[in-house]
Amino acid sequence: MPDPTLLEMAIESAGRRLTRPRRAVAALIDARDGAFSAADLVADARGQRLGIGRATIFRAIELLAEIGALERIDLPTGDHAYVPCGPAHHHHVVCRRCSRSVEIGDLGLAALARDIARKTGYRIDEHRLELFGLCPDCRRVGAPA
Amino acid sequence: MPDPTLLEMAIESAGRRLTRPRRAVAALIDARDGAFSAADLVADARGQRLGIGRATIFRAIELLAEIGALERIDLPTGDHAYVPCGPAHHHHVVCRRCSRSVEIGDLGLAALARDIARKTGYRIDEHRLELFGLCPDCRRVGAPA
DNA sequence: CTCCGATTCGAGATCGGGTATCATTCGGAG
DNA sequence: CTCCGAATGATACCCGATCTCGAATCGGAG
Ligand SMILES: [Zn+2]
Ligand SMILES: [Zn+2]
Ligand SMILES: [Zn+2]
Ligand SMILES: [Zn+2]
Numbered sequence: 567m568p569d570p571t572l573l574e575m576a577i578e579s580a581g582r583r584l585t586r587p588r589r590a591v592a593a594l595i596d597a598r599d600g601a602f603s604a605a606d607l608v609a610d611a612r613g614q615r616l617g618i619g620r621a622t623i624f625r626a627i628e629l630l631a632e633i634g635a636l637e638r639i640d641l642p643t644g645d646h647a648y649v650p651c652g653p654a655h656h657h658h659v660v661c662r663r664c665s666r667s668v669e670i671g672d673l674g675l676a677a678l679a680r681d682i683a684r685k686t687g688y689r690i691d692e693h694r695l696e697l698f699g700l701c702p703d704c705r706r707v708g709a710p711a
Numbered sequence: 712m713p714d715p716t717l718l719e720m721a722i723e724s725a726g727r728r729l730t731r732p733r734r735a736v737a738a739l740i741d742a743r744d745g746a747f748s749a750a751d752l753v754a755d756a757r758g759q760r761l762g763i764g765r766a767t768i769f770r771a772i773e774l775l776a777e778i779g780a781l782e783r784i785d786l787p788t789g790d791h792a793y794v795p796c797g798p799a800h801h802h803h804v805v806c807r808r809c810s811r812s813v814e815i816g817d818l819g820l821a822a823l824a825r826d827i828a829r830k831t832g833y834r835i836d837e838h839r840l841e842l843f844g845l846c847p848d849c850r851r852v853g854a855p856a
Numbered sequence: 857c858t859c860c861g862a863t864t865c866g867a868g869a870t871c872g873g874g875t876a877t878c879a880t881t882c883g884g885a886g
Numbered sequence: 887c888t889c890c891g892a893a894t895g896a897t898a899c900c901c902g903a904t905c906t907c908g909a910a911t912c913g914g915a916g
Contacts, residue, residue, distance in 0.1 A: 583912060604902070619866035620876065624903065640785035643839055644874095646902085659833050668831050678818060679842060686813050688804050690844040692787055697824060697839075702832035728883055730893060749873070764895035769874060789903095791873085 571596055573650065576635040587618050591626035601639055601647040601658075639667075642698055657694075661701035670697075677679035716741055718795065721780040732763050736771040745785055745811035746792040746803075784812075787843055802839075806846035810855075815842075 570578075573592035578584050594610045595602070604627055611618045627648060630636035634653035639660060643649055649667050651656055657675070661665040675695060683690045715723075718737035723729050740747070747773055756763045772793060775781035779798035785803060786792055788830045794803055794812050802820070805812040820840060828835045 573799060583863065585912065617866080621867085621904075622865060625864080638789065640789075640839075642839075644783065644791060646789060659827060659831055659835065660782065660877065662836070668833070670827055670831070673823060673827070675823075678820075680786065682815055682818070682842060683740040686804055686815070687850075688806065688809070688842070688844045689812070689850050690804065690842050691807070692844065693840065693842040694785075694787075695840045696826060697833070697835050698837045699828070699833045699835040705832075705834050728892065730883070734892065762895085766875075766896085767894060771891080 580633040587622045588626050592617050601649040601660050603647050659697040661704055662698050663704040666701050725778040729779050732767045733771050736851050746794040746805050748792050804842040807843050808849040
């Protein structure tokens, strides 16, 4: 079993079955670079004539999100995208042109959330910060669209 | 013309027509408290036997979002919700139980975004911070679900 | 290695938010 | 009051996502 990828290992160490379709989806994700939509994976799978069912792809995405190997991003357009990532709390900066993303640490946001809790009286359980813009490569390429 | 509501004024001052359906949608939103889904408004409209078309409600939401009187929130579930708000840049804290929300100012996030831009090399155009938890009322009410 | 039950799969139906179309109506400027 | 472009609403449509269910698969026990 050569080359057990990060995603595959994440599935195994979460105690879930490592099936062929799941491996295939993991490979599709690895072959990508940056954030992708479920539709992207479905298209990739069809293009490569893998016999992966549509529902299976959604289920694999769901599983990977559950175990923290994938995170859902809400694009400014309202569409959903996913980005592979580690389980530790963090946030993402996503290029709106090529979809490549980088993780950033909490950078004092947890403290800010506490501050907000104190000021508003809300008990804050969860927060999400997403940043969008142009990655270094895409800044170089074209006129700043 | 008694009681020109904030939403109505926002529509007028944006130079858009103030039609009966739009007033009705504005009223539905005012009657609500906190974040709501498009489906909520559709249900409300049907419930009150207003003859408002489904598409019209979506268009009114779109319009209000365009002029900054409404903002789309992406709930942790992946669903979309909307929350009435002013046009200045800000963020929202949303109660996951009753959907009431409060606006919070930028609180140094713009500076943080600049810092992230410098560290990552991305040119950051847009960011979104959303916080979820329990509002003061809902904290009191039940066991912390 | 073989077997078996639980899990997962795949195909297709279905659901639901959101949009496109288009004839009709309406707001509001003049 | 008139008039015209903007807005409406009924309907069809699109597409992401989920559900259903019989069949295939996985992986541990023996
Ligand atoms: Zn890029
Ligand atoms: Zn954080
Ligand atoms: Zn609440
Ligand atoms: Zn901000």
